[in-house]
Amino acid sequence: xxxxxxxxxxxxxxxxxxxxxxxxxxxxxxxxxxxxxxxxxxxxxxxxxxxxxxxxxxxxxxxxxxxxxxxxxxxxxxxxxxxxxxxxxxxxxxxxxxxxxxxxxxxxxxxxxxxxxxxxxxxxxxxxxxxxxxxxxxxxxxxxxxxxxxxxxxxxxxxxxxxxxxxxxxxxxxxxxxxxxxxxxxxxxxxxxxxxxxxxxxxxxxxxxxxxxxxxxxxxxxxxxxxxxxxxxxxxxxxxxxxxxxxxxxxxxxxxxxxxxxxxxxxxxxxxxxxxxxxxxxxxxxxxxxxxxxx
Amino acid sequence: xxxxxxxxxxxxxxxxxxxxxxxxxxxxxxxxxxxxxxxxxxxxxxxxxxxxxxxxxxxxxxxxxxxxxxxxxxxxxxxxxxxxxxxxxxxxxxxxxxxxxxxxxxxxxxxxxxxxxxxxxxxxxxxxxxxxxxxxxxxxxxxxxxxxxxxxxxxxxxxxxxxxxxxxxxxxxxxxxxxxxxxxxxxxxxxxxxxxxxxxxxxxxxxxxxxxxxxxxxxxxxxxxxxxxxxxxxxxxxxxxxxxxxxxxxxxxxxxxxxxxxxxxxxxxxxxxxxxxxxxxxxxxxxxxxxxxxxxxxxxxxxxxxxxxxxxxxxxxxxxxxxxxxxxxxxxxxxxxxxxxxxxxxxxxxxxxxxxx
Numbered sequence: 001x002x003x004x005x006x007x008x009x010x011x012x013x014x015x016x017x018x019x020x021x022x023x024x025x026x027x028x029x030x031x032x033x034x035x036x037x038x039x040x041x042x043x044x045x046x047x048x049x050x051x052x053x054x055x056x057x058x059x060x061x062x063x064x065x066x067x068x069x070x071x072x073x074x075x076x077x078x079x080x081x082x083x084x085x086x087x088x089x090x091x092x093x094x095x096x097x098x099x100x101x102x103x104x105x106x107x108x109x110x111x112x113x114x115x116x117x118x119x120x121x122x123x124x125x126x127x128x129x130x131x132x133x134x135x136x137x138x139x140x141x142x143x144x145x146x147x148x149x150x151x152x153x154x155x156x157x158x159x160x161x162x163x164x165x166x167x168x169x170x171x172x173x174x175x176x177x178x179x180x181x182x183x184x185x186x187x188x189x190x191x192x193x194x195x196x197x198x199x200x201x202x203x204x205x206x207x208x209x210x211x212x213x214x215x216x217x218x219x220x221x222x223x224x225x226x227x228x229x230x231x232x233x234x235x236x237x238x239x240x241x242x243x244x245x246x247x248x249x250x251x252x253x254x255x256x257x258x259x260x261x262x263x264x265x266x267x268x269x270x271x272x273x274x275x276x277x278x279x280x281x282x283x284x285x286x287x288x289x290x291x292x293x294x295x
Numbered sequence: 296x297x298x299x300x301x302x303x304x305x306x307x308x309x310x311x312x313x314x315x316x317x318x319x320x321x322x323x324x325x326x327x328x329x330x331x332x333x334x335x336x337x338x339x340x341x342x343x344x345x346x347x348x349x350x351x352x353x354x355x356x357x358x359x360x361x362x363x364x365x366x367x368x369x370x371x372x373x374x375x376x377x378x379x380x381x382x383x384x385x386x387x388x389x390x391x392x393x394x395x396x397x398x399x400x401x402x403x404x405x406x407x408x409x410x411x412x413x414x415x416x417x418x419x420x421x422x423x424x425x426x427x428x429x430x431x432x433x434x435x436x437x438x439x440x441x442x443x444x445x446x447x448x449x450x451x452x453x454x455x456x457x458x459x460x461x462x463x464x465x466x467x468x469x470x471x472x473x474x475x476x477x478x479x480x481x482x483x484x485x486x487x488x489x490x491x492x493x494x495x496x497x498x499x500x501x502x503x504x505x506x507x508x509x510x511x512x513x514x515x516x517x518x519x520x521x522x523x524x525x526x527x528x529x530x531x532x533x534x535x536x537x538x539x540x541x542x543x544x545x546x547x548x549x550x551x552x553x554x555x556x557x558x559x560x561x562x563x564x565x566x567x568x569x570x571x572x573x574x575x576x577x578x579x580x581x582x583x584x585x586x587x588x589x590x591x592x593x594x595x596x597x598x599x600x601x602x603x604x605x606x607x608x609x610x611x612x613x614x615x616x617x618x619x620x621x622x623x624x625x626x627x628x629x630x631x632x633x634x635x636x637x638x639x640x641x642x643x644x645x646x647x648x649x650x651x652x
Contacts, residue, residue, distance in 0.1 A: 186380035189347050195368040195397035208384055 053263035075260035088247035107172035133170035179213025297358030297448035304353035331502035373442035523649035555612030575642030578619035584635035
């Protein structure tokens with residue numbers, strides 16, 4: 001690039017230099033255009049959700065407009081005070097946080113054993129874990145609801161947490177295995193020689209070095225549990241135990257869609273996820289293990 | 296500081312045996328190198344000393360204490376890995392002091408000992424850098440510094456120079472040797488590089504397929520290899536090992552090669568005539584001898600001058616014979632070259648077992 005900018009001595013064949021330069025600019029423009037379209041595709045629904053939540057009902061049902069004529073917080077008022085939407089948000093926080101914490105702890109141990117130890121039937125267990133994850137939830141909700149009823153856990157957040165765990169632990173185990181494999185065995189062995197126990201090596205070496213992986217897995221599991229609707233719909237019957245997606249669903253009465261409060265509810269229930277992504281992004285820095293061992 | 300005893304140690308993975316009863320006695324302060332081709336079990340043995348692999352049977356003693364069932368942290372050893380294994384989330388000083396920190400030593404003591412080790416290895420300016428900011432050679436030195444700081448009973452090195460470029464490897468080789476001469480800590484060093492073994496070791500243990508082939512001082516192994524494996528493994532270029540048999544004519548011994556042709560052996564050569572044998576002769580122990588009577592001719596096939604010396608591939612009948620010549624001389628490809636074997640430099644081996652006769 002520095003060569004190209006010194007156009008004094010190469011002016012005689014400036015034409016070709018310029019065309020090279022133009023091609024570069026054109027390439028840049030095309031990249032930005034593509035990225036711009038992608039960003040637009042992703043952000044437009046978000047924008048539409050936010051803007052609709054701020055419109056008055058009469059404007060929502062009129063010809064769609066990109067910018068509201070009058071801004072209102074009526075929808076939020078209805079949602080938070082008439083419908084008491086903060087309660088299901090709180091329920092969802094309990095479910096998603098518990099599921100995430102338990103999943104990460106359980107699957108860290110499971111994944112570590114699968115990666116580092118040799119034992120009988122390890123391969124079979126590994127495949128079964130993946131298989132459990134691949135089973136569609138819509139196939140399992142009837143058996144699971146019967147199971148929860150027999151355990152006396154239906155219509156409770158505990159039951160919902162247990163069911164969510166059945167899907168998130170296999171996924172988290174499977175994902176963490178990949179990250180643990182990326183931590184060189186020698187680092188752990190060095191830790192053992194330096195004075196750590198097996199557990200110590202897991203907590204002080206493998207987990208810190210897999211921090212990006214743990215962050216990614218936590219986000220995955222949290223998002224999954226946060227957005228889960230099917231099992232909540234089947235298991236939860238009373239209003240006090242509803243999670244956010246379920247409460248949103250119950251905003252719809254027969255065939256009436258209250259778009260304003262619905263969109264306001266969508267905004268409110270997206271906020272925790274957005275905050276989580278923003279915070280965890282910091283931890284998902286790659287290349288933390290660079291330089292420890294020769295690749 | 297401690298002696299290390301390995302007593303009939305065996306290792307199997309399931310039903311697959313990888314070490315078939317290894318016994319080595321290492322006195323306090325000795326620098327022992329385990330050398331052999333990949334898969335010979337040398338690294339497994341080292342890892343068993345470290346406690347990173349279980350011992351199927353036999354005993355390992357460090358300083359008169361059987362360590363078979365002790366975890367690595369209780370064995371008072373330090374290990375340097377081939378890929379350095381530096382903690383990427385800690386800086387150089389923290390890497391070096393980690394074992395002391397885990398042992399509950401005071402901050403002042405850790406700082407003092409880390410500084411002392413950093414002085415020895417010229418690591419002072421790098422103490423607060425992360426491993427990712429260091430070059431390969433520097434990382435290797437940090438890994439060694441981490442071992443020194445602990446002042447352990449035994450140093451274990453697992454191919455520590457394999458990831459360095461050739462020039463750095465030579466420099467680090469003498470650095471490690473100097474370090475050992477200074478600290479006199481019992482050291483077990485694993486390598487597949489016979490030059491490293493020859494140059495650094497007090498004693499070499501040559502291993503092959505899970506068995507110890509020979510143990511001895513480097514030059515003893517070079518001068519009197521116990522079998523054809525050791526003979527071929529140590530020394531570069533490798534020893535010529537020629538099948539054939541001895542024939543005696545008057546007072547001179549002649550070796551008839553199995554592939555046709557023959558060569559005259561120096562006077563005083565022992566060995567039973569008429570028996571199939573393996574004749575071992577190192578390329579550097581053959582001289583160009585245009586006048587001597589104890590000489591034979593070999594056709595020059597390839598000439599490889601390196602400057603310091605010239606490696607000549609010659610052929611007698613259908614048998615290739617490598618010759619290493621230090622002096623510049625006029626050899627021409629395709630022409631016969633008069634050669635002679637230096638007296639007292641022959642090795643005779645039994646053809647079936649490969650054992651020295």
